[in-house]
Amino acid sequence: MNAALSPPAAASASRVDLLLWVAVPYICLAVFVVGHVWRYRQDQFGWTSRTTQLLEHRWLRWGSPLFHLGAFMVIAGHVVGLAVPDAWTEAVGISEHAYHTTAVWAGSVAGVAMVTGLAMLCARRLVTRRIRLGTDRSDKFLFPLLSATVLLGITATFAHNVFGAGYDYRSTVSVWFRGLFVLQPEPEAIAGAPLLFQLHALTAFLLFAAWPFTRLVHVWSAPVGYLVRPYVVYRRRPAPAGAPVSASRPRSASGSR
Amino acid sequence: MPRGETTVGRVMAQVAMVMNLDKCIGCHTCSVTCKQTWTNRTGVEYAWFNNVETKPGVGYPRRYEDQQQWKGGWMLDKRGRLVLRSGGRIKRLLSLFSNPDLPSIEDYYEPVTYDYDNLVSAPAQKDVPVARPRSVLTGKPTAITWGANWEDGLGGAPEHAGGDPNLSGAWAEKVKFEFEQTFLFHLPRLCEHCLNPACVSACPSGAMYKRVEDGIVLVDQDRCRGWRMCVTACPYKKVYVNHATGKAEKCTFCFPRIEAGQPTVCSETCVGRLRYLGLLLYDADKVGEAAATPEEKDLLDAQRGVFLDPHDPEVIAAARESGVPEDWLDAARRSPVYDLVTRYKVALPLHPEYRTVPMVWYVPPLSPVLDAVDAAGGNQDDPDHVFAAVTRLRIPLEYLAELFTAGDTDVVAGVLMKLTALRSYMRERTLGERGDEAVLTAVGLTTREAEDLHRLIAVAKYTDRYVVPAAHKEDAAALTAMENRCPVETSGDPAPRKIMLGIPALRRNTTAGGRP
Numbered sequence: 001m002n003a004a005l006s007p008p009a010a011a012s013a014s015r016v017d018l019l020l021w022v023a024v025p026y027i028c029l030a031v032f033v034v035g036h037v038w039r040y041r042q043d044q045f046g047w048t049s050r051t052t053q054l055l056e057h058r059w060l061r062w063g064s065p066l067f068h069l070g071a072f073m074v075i076a077g078h079v080v081g082l083a084v085p086d087a088w089t090e091a092v093g094i095s096e097h098a099y100h101t102t103a104v105w106a107g108s109v110a111g112v113a114m115v116t117g118l119a120m121l122c123a124r125r126l127v128t129r130r131i132r133l134g135t136d137r138s139d140k141f142l143f144p145l146l147s148a149t150v151l152l153g154i155t156a157t158f159a160h161n162v163f164g165a166g167y168d169y170r171s172t173v174s175v176w177f178r179g180l181f182v183l184q185p186e187p188e189a190i191a192g193a194p195l196l197f198q199l200h201a202l203t204a205f206l207l208f209a210a211w212p213f214t215r216l217v218h219v220w221s222a223p224v225g226y227l228v229r230p231y232v233v234y235r236r237r238p239a240p241a242g243a244p245v246s247a248s249r250p251r252s253a254s255g256s257r
Numbered sequence: 258m259p260r261g262e263t264t265v266g267r268v269m270a271q272v273a274m275v276m277n278l279d280k281c282i283g284c285h286t287c288s289v290t291c292k293q294t295w296t297n298r299t300g301v302e303y304a305w306f307n308n309v310e311t312k313p314g315v316g317y318p319r320r321y322e323d324q325q326q327w328k329g330g331w332m333l334d335k336r337g338r339l340v341l342r343s344g345g346r347i348k349r350l351l352s353l354f355s356n357p358d359l360p361s362i363e364d365y366y367e368p369v370t371y372d373y374d375n376l377v378s379a380p381a382q383k384d385v386p387v388a389r390p391r392s393v394l395t396g397k398p399t400a401i402t403w404g405a406n407w408e409d410g411l412g413g414a415p416e417h418a419g420g421d422p423n424l425s426g427a428w429a430e431k432v433k434f435e436f437e438q439t440f441l442f443h444l445p446r447l448c449e450h451c452l453n454p455a456c457v458s459a460c461p462s463g464a465m466y467k468r469v470e471d472g473i474v475l476v477d478q479d480r481c482r483g484w485r486m487c488v489t490a491c492p493y494k495k496v497y498v499n500h501a502t503g504k505a506e507k508c509t510f511c512f513p514r515i516e517a518g519q520p521t522v523c524s525e526t527c528v529g530r531l532r533y534l535g536l537l538l539y540d541a542d543k544v545g546e547a548a549a550t551p552e553e554k555d556l557l558d559a560q561r562g563v564f565l566d567p568h569d570p571e572v573i574a575a576a577r578e579s580g581v582p583e584d585w586l587d588a589a590r591r592s593p594v595y596d597l598v599t600r601y602k603v604a605l606p607l608h609p610e611y612r613t614v615p616m617v618w619y620v621p622p623l624s625p626v627l628d629a630v631d632a633a634g635g636n637q638d639d640p641d642h643v644f645a646a647v648t649r650l651r652i653p654l655e656y657l658a659e660l661f662t663a664g665d666t667d668v669v670a671g672v673l674m675k676l677t678a679l680r681s682y683m684r685e686r687t688l689g690e691r692g693d694e695a696v697l698t699a700v701g702l703t704t705r706e707a708e709d710l711h712r713l714i715a716v717a718k719y720t721d722r723y724v725v726p727a728a729h730k731e732d733a734a735a736l737t738a739m740e741n742r743c744p745v746e747t748s749g750d751p752a753p754r755k756i757m758l759g760i761p762a763l764r765r766n767t768t769a770g771g772r773p
Contacts, residue, residue: 044479050503064354130394221482223461231458235466
């Protein structure tokens, strides 16, 4: 599957690097895509944000908006940092220094908001017995994984770019990340990155793999269509596909005739 | 199963309900049978699609009628346009992460079960073993401090009933002072299946809808994403969050029964036989305009103006054009609801000022007034005494007006006088006298109408009370398809090919076997 590797790249990447930075990401992305298709077709009833506001609202009132708004900013930051090559930002006149200053400041604010929010959400889930009892197996997997990803990410930023000497992930991690999507993986680009960045990238891909099987699917149901919909929705009573009046019971397989 | 969203602008049929409150004895049979049918599942232990409240009282959930706090229903903005009280579309999307106006479980009550097992498994001892209450949510022993009908029969009323949001006027002070001689009546409530439903309008995912054929408002369990805006938007607080599935659930008006031409479970099992079911034809184009009537006291007439006369040839022609089947038109002509609401105008909507155009109406109770007549030393069998009480005793009247006419006491007084006149005239007739027709004329009834209304209100045979046309036979195939499945899937239903990723394992297990 990784036949697209150019010979020199393949030569410089070890087996472990190939496994971690090519095989694992592609497997995770495949699970992400197939998992979503499967769940959307099989489990509309389970596809929900699984709100617990009814059972606890004091912590949620602050934690949830903090987490979600922080997450939006963090995701936007990642899209810019990972998807946009530094040559492009240079071309529109944003210097490397200006970019990193902005990224570190905005990223820190967003990251701190997200971490605080997530901590509050985790805390209420642990402390409030009603919610703890209602916590699903998928939640027990998702919350630690999400926390690990977020904490590794913010630690990497603080350790290297806020208090450290500065690390230009755009020339390493970003190159690897883009390589995955243009089907020209460059595992050696991330192989030399600091451990924190590597761990962050790995947990993030695990999160992608877990995504379709957790409550994270509610992200895709963001109800933007509500902005333009008429207020009152009318629907006809559901009729089975192509069933005229007949004595026989409709079969579950549709369109077989 | 999303089918084509239909454009409105035509005659539509609504299965509506009227309850005669004078007959309600507060036995809660409707609530219990409803619960057994629809909400005896994990996640909705606290939810009562049908509940019976004692009025005056704070209700269930607590103080749900206080829309300053809960932001339910519609209101008019500064420019007179109809807007949801909980805010516009953008504000709603911004509050997805945390809905500021969502009642918490404490506003309903913490559901409990009992340690029944202790009764049989306790070791031999000196004391009789007891079944202690346990919270269903935490599994821990708990103290029961509130419930869906905590104030039943004015229990604890001196302490709590002052919190009734309807007791807001200056006259309300007296209600509290005179509690020794106070009045009470029972108010059974269920989803109003509104013509202008606020819950449907607030649902961000479009999972809630009003059925074109019969007007029943439902939640599509497959499309609900748990944004919980419907709970806030409904001013009657009759949409509930299932905390196990994270989805909204509500009264279904027992649509599988309605489709089969049977009354709802709450109606069927009503001991007092106080419920009426029937069709109302209405002009769907006029609903928005009626709901936006500027003056609150004009809302009642505006809402009545939306309903169409099923005997009018023009209406019949328009209804045929709109696809209302012939047997439904016939049922609409025989509808007891139409008679009570429009012909005799003795039924009133609950809180018309919420502007949702509710479809469960109430014949207001005479009993508070009769109690007052007794307390004042009058004779409640003498219509003159009752008439005098209706005009003079402001307290019960003001209170009923707060509930049913947006504060217009004249309308409530009119209905109560009509009921009083009917009682006295029919009593005389039953006792073999001629009956004083002057009393009837005073309230605008002919003798023939009085007999008809008396039959409808007092005799009220099964077939007179419930005129529910079965779903039309062209749709029979659709109904067979529904036959074998529960419309609100239980979360633990081991139906084939249903994956329950979203459901916590703990609750999944307890659901499968039903209640302990």
